[in-house]
Amino acid sequence: MSEHKRPVPRVGMVGGGQLARMTHQAGIALGVDFRVLAGSPSDSAARVCGDVHLGDDRGLADISAFAKSCDVLTFDHEHVPEPVLREIEDGGAVVRPGRGALRHAQDKLRMRTRAAELGVPCPRWRAVSAIGQIEAFGAETGWPLVLKAARGGYDGKGVWVVGDSAEALEVLQRAEENGVQLLAEEKVAFRRELAVQVARSPYGQLAVYPVVETVQREGVCHEVVAPAPGLDDDKATAAQQLAIDLAHALDVVGLLAVELFETADGVVVNELAMRPHNSGHWTMDGARTSQFEQHLRAVLDLPLGSPRATAPYTVMANVLGGGDPDVYGRYIHVMAKDPEVKVHFYGKEVRPGRKIGHVDVVGDDPDDLLARARDAASYLRGDQG
Numbered sequence: 001m002s003e004h005k006r007p008v009p010r011v012g013m014v015g016g017g018q019l020a021r022m023t024h025q026a027g028i029a030l031g032v033d034f035r036v037l038a039g040s041p042s043d044s045a046a047r048v049c050g051d052v053h054l055g056d057d058r059g060l061a062d063i064s065a066f067a068k069s070c071d072v073l074t075f076d077h078e079h080v081p082e083p084v085l086r087e088i089e090d091g092g093a094v095v096r097p098g099r100g101a102l103r104h105a106q107d108k109l110r111m112r113t114r115a116a117e118l119g120v121p122c123p124r125w126r127a128v129s130a131i132g133q134i135e136a137f138g139a140e141t142g143w144p145l146v147l148k149a150a151r152g153g154y155d156g157k158g159v160w161v162v163g164d165s166a167e168a169l170e171v172l173q174r175a176e177e178n179g180v181q182l183l184a185e186e187k188v189a190f191r192r193e194l195a196v197q198v199a200r201s202p203y204g205q206l207a208v209y210p211v212v213e214t215v216q217r218e219g220v221c222h223e224v225v226a227p228a229p230g231l232d233d234d235k236a237t238a239a240q241q242l243a244i245d246l247a248h249a250l251d252v253v254g255l256l257a258v259e260l261f262e263t264a265d266g267v268v269v270n271e272l273a274m275r276p277h278n279s280g281h282w283t284m285d286g287a288r289t290s291q292f293e294q295h296l297r298a299v300l301d302l303p304l305g306s307p308r309a310t311a312p313y314t315v316m317a318n319v320l321g322g323g324d325p326d327v328y329g330r331y332i333h334v335m336a337k338d339p340e341v342k343v344h345f346y347g348k349e350v351r352p353g354r355k356i357g358h359v360d361v362v363g364d365d366p367d368d369l370l371a372r373a374r375d376a377a378s379y380l381r382g383d384q385g
Contacts, residue, residue, distance in 0.1 A: 008033050009300055012066055015057050015076025016043030018346040018355070019276045019292075022284070023076075024049045026292035032300070036076075037066045045076070047347045060084045067093035074254060074299045075275050078105045079152065096202070096253040096299040097274045104250050105274045109150045109183055118249050120242065121268045123261075124186040134168045134184055141186035147171050150181040159219055161187065188268060190261035194228055195279035197257045198243040199294045199304055206247065207294060207304040208240045209287065214259070214279050220355070221278040223373065224316040226286055226309065229366050231262075239267055246272070255280070255295045278318070278355075283307075285342045285360035286314025311362035317373035319343075319357040322382035325350040327357070334359075334376045341376045 008031055013020045016038025024045055027034035035051035036043075046052045053069075055062030058080055067073050067088045073095045085099035104111040115122050126137045128147075138145050147168065149158030158180075162168040175182050193216055198208040210227035227236070243258045246269075250256075257277035259270040280291035289297075289305025297304050319327070327350060334341060338361075345357040359376045361369045 006033060006071070009071040010035060010069070011296060011299065012037065012053075012070030012073050013045070013076050014063060014066070014073065014080060016040070016045040016049075016052070017076050018044045018348070020045035020076040021048055021346060022281075022290075022344070023276060023292045023295060026290055027296055030293065030296060032296060035066075035070065037063065042349070044346045044348050058084070060087055064088050064091065064093075067091070067095075072096055072299050074295070075102070078102060078274065082106065098251070098253065101250045101252045102274055105272045107151050108148055108271075109181065111272055112183065114250070115269060118245070120246065121266065123188050123268055123270075126184050128172075128182050128184045131165060131169050131172055134172065135165050137184045138165070138168070144187050146185045146187050147175075147182050148185060149175070150183055152180075157219070188261045188263060188270075190263050190268075192228075192262050193270070194231070194239060194260040194262050194267065195224075195257060195277070196239050196243045196260065197255055197277060197280050197291060198240070198247045198252075199255050199291075199298045199307075200247040200252050201298045201304060202253050202301045204248075205304050206244055207289075207307045208244055209280065209283065209291070209307040210309055211236045211239045212279055212282065220318070220320075220353075222318055222320075223370065224279055224282050225366050225370065226282045226314045226316075229313075235262075235267070242267070242269070254298045255291060281344070281358050282314040282316040282360055284344065286311055286362050312364045313366045313369055314360055314362045315366065315369040315373040316358055316360050317370075317377035318355055319345075319359060319377045319380045321350040321352050321354040321356045323352060324382035327380055327382075330380050330382070334379050338372055338376060341372065343376070343380070 010033040012035050014037045016036050020036050021044045024034050036045045036049045037053050037057050038046040053066050089095050112125050128134050144161050144163040147160045160171045193214045195214050196211045200206050212224050212226040213228035215223040247256045257273040260267040276291045283290045288308045342360045348356050361373045363369050
């Protein structure tokens with residue numbers, strides 16, 4: 001950290017993806033001095049942020065040098081190795097969320113172990129390193145089951161649904177070849193997927209957003225409906241309280257996203273993320289305080305903003321890359337057809353299946369909003385171009 005007092009604090013975000021890009025946008029309105037550690041000048045945030053440091057966003061030397069120029073360090077992703085975080089914290093950097101919290105989002109085995117200690121509802125799980133262990137677990141829970149890489153997975157990567165021991169053996173062998181630790185989880189019979197976000201400041205103030213419904217396909221979030229339609233108040237409050245309890249217990253500073261399965265018996269925790277999250281993109285147009293502004297407020301220990309929804313419903317649909325890279329050329333048709341659609345484009349090279357943006361629509365009827373959001377996202381992808 002700099003020894004010189006700046007008139008406004010400098011927040012450094014490690015990673016130059018779209019989350020950093022949108023956090024930068026929120027920082028402009030707050031007047032925050034915001035800089036990014038990006039791996040390439042073509043990274044999403046590096047294209048727009050005025051203060052970009054190029055380097056290895058997982059390496060000790062570059063992160064340590066970057067941290068020394070910042071008052072607070074936070075993250076666009078959770079892939080900074082724990083020894084690196086320990087070194088920079090020991091060197092005096094203010095890291096939010098800190099290593100003690102972030103480790104639970106980085107390592108699924110550690111997260112499941114801590115959740116069990118806290119009595120948090122989770123799928124049945126087991127650390128596995130041999131086919132016999134997987135077969136024994138499958139005999140207990142039934143097949144199919146889910147195998148997950150303990151570290152490094154995201155957007156469906158590092159997750160495999162296996163129907164029998166032969167399929168499990170293939171995954172296990174690939175994991176062994178790559179030095180990947182696996183855990184096995186039961187395949188939860190869920191009604192739908194939900195998510196809830198809570199922000200927590202160093203002071204201990206909390207702000208919790210409405211529980212949302214998420215639609216995942218092949219491990220990638222496609223749509224979010226906020227609030228989750230048909231979720232009664234008691235269940236919504238219980239899900240929010242679960243997120244609040246986790247934020248306190250894990251000492252999270254910043255945003256915590258809790259991904260949930262809704263089952264016949266209640267909710268169970270699927271994953272955790274300690275950063276702005278895809279399930280919260282709706283807040284850019286549908287909440288009084290966006291998740292990105294809220295994250296900055298939290299890590300700076302400012303009073304948190306209202307998480308209140310500004311419309312009965314908001315629907316977010318991700319825009320995934322298709323075969324035609326001319327997304328901008330399709331703006332005119334989307335905007336003319338539905339002027340209330342808000343387009344957020346990440347400035348990323350278009351590749352099939354890659355997240356390149358999202359659209360938000362607000363209003364009273366979630367079914368109508370969902371149809372309109374899907375139509376806009378599909379057209380921007382090029383499906384109707």
